Ligand SMILES: *[C@@H]1O[C@H](CO)[C@@H](O)[C@H](O)[C@H]1NC(C)=O
């Protein structure tokens with residue numbers, strides 16, 4: 001993309017932000033809804049807590065199996081997101097506001113949702129947005145500076161976007177400007193007029209069946225059309241989240257602006273390397289209890305070697321690194337091995353009493369030793385079985401997934417290009 005387009009968007013953001021600054025003094029937060037939690041349109045009251053984890057794991061692996069590595073190398077813009085359907089947020093578009101659910105994706109750089117009239121839409125359980133009913137909706141003409149060079153033009157001279165994901169899901173349609181409204185957790189709506197959005201009239205979601213209840217994707221990646229870039233100066237290019245364990249009854253939060261700053265005792269920070277729209281960190285090793293496993297000499301021994309992603313459930317590692325970690329765990333855990341009845345995860349244990357302490361896993365990112373919450377690294381998948389929630393894949397990843405990020409406040413500061421971590425009980429923020 002050209003710098004020119006980027007600057008235009010930035011200036012554009014600056015102009016419309018001014019009038020909203022009073023509501024945004026300290027930033028704001030929105031709810032981040034796990035797709036299987038009670039506030040989600042996917043919620044199945046009959047599912048128990050094990051099924052929720054089992055289903056999430058299965059989706060994650062299903063994605064890995066659909067992953068088409070060639071599409072990633074051939075088309076850098078086909079960004080792409082491992083089972084991008086873990087967390088949802090609600091937002092409204094248009095005038096009057098029309099409520100939608102979007103999958104939040106730190107690996108995607110555009111906000112798109114299904115739009116009428118559909119040429120081809122997937123089955124969405126909530127109503128589909130109809131731009132003809134909104135007074136603030138405008139297609140972007142191809143001649144506009146807002147129409148990026150990688151787009152195409154239709155016979156009405158309207159800018160057409162197209163995104164393809166590595167699992168071969170895609171969305172195509174009009175690139176448009178529309179009022180985008182977030183409902184802050186304080187109950188105050190925060191509106192952003194003239195946000196560039198993709199109004200998708202030709203969409204599929206391949207690997208995840210459940211994706212169908214969502215309207216589309218809210219990209220929080222780094223790119224000119226991502227929500228973070230478009231909210232721009234008003235949030236100082238900062239956002240954070242704190243992901244709750246699945247069994248929690250409260251909702252996780254996604255914070256923007258000043259409230260997203262991760263500060264205080266125990267904060268550690270590591271540089272971000274941006275690859276395509278992804279946020280990539282540099283992992284130097286793991287510790288299993290006190291035993292350190294260095295990645296030096298392994299297939300991950302490069303700068304910028306692990307994507308951090310809120311949408312991916314499991315943590316994916318290449319087979320050599322995975323094998324080293326696995327043997328350290330096998331050495332350390334004194335429990336009887338068990339088989340995963342779902343044949344998904346390969347290191348599981350029989351747990352007969354509650355009291356067993358699994359070893360603490362520490363991720364050593366460059367400059368940041370991050371202690372991982374053990375309830376997210378070793379997950380219960382049945383009454384008496386707990387499994388290690390990492391997965392070996394030489395095609396997909398490496399990815400630092402959302403189970404491993406539970407009970408961590410994770411802050412992205414795109415100005416300083418760092419990600420900060422702080423261990424905490426996410427139900428208390
Ligand atoms: C929808 O997009 C797909 C993928 O690019 C394309 O093959 C198909 O022809 C499009 N369908 C319509 C109705 O435009």
Ligand SMILES: *[C@@H]1O[C@H](CO)[C@@H](O)[C@H](O)[C@H]1NC(C)=O
Nearest residue numbers: 121122123124125126212213
């Ligand atoms: C679409 O979803 C609804 C609600 O879940 C369901 O009743 C309907 O059968 C689905 N239609 C198709 C074509 O999948």
Ligand SMILES: *[C@@H]1O[C@H](CO)[C@@H](O)[C@H](O)[C@H]1NC(C)=O
Nearest residue numbers: 038245246247248249250427
């Ligand atoms: C969550 O809610 C359920 C039902 O309301 C309750 O039984 C359970 O104890 C609650 N769990 C937590 C962690 O608060």
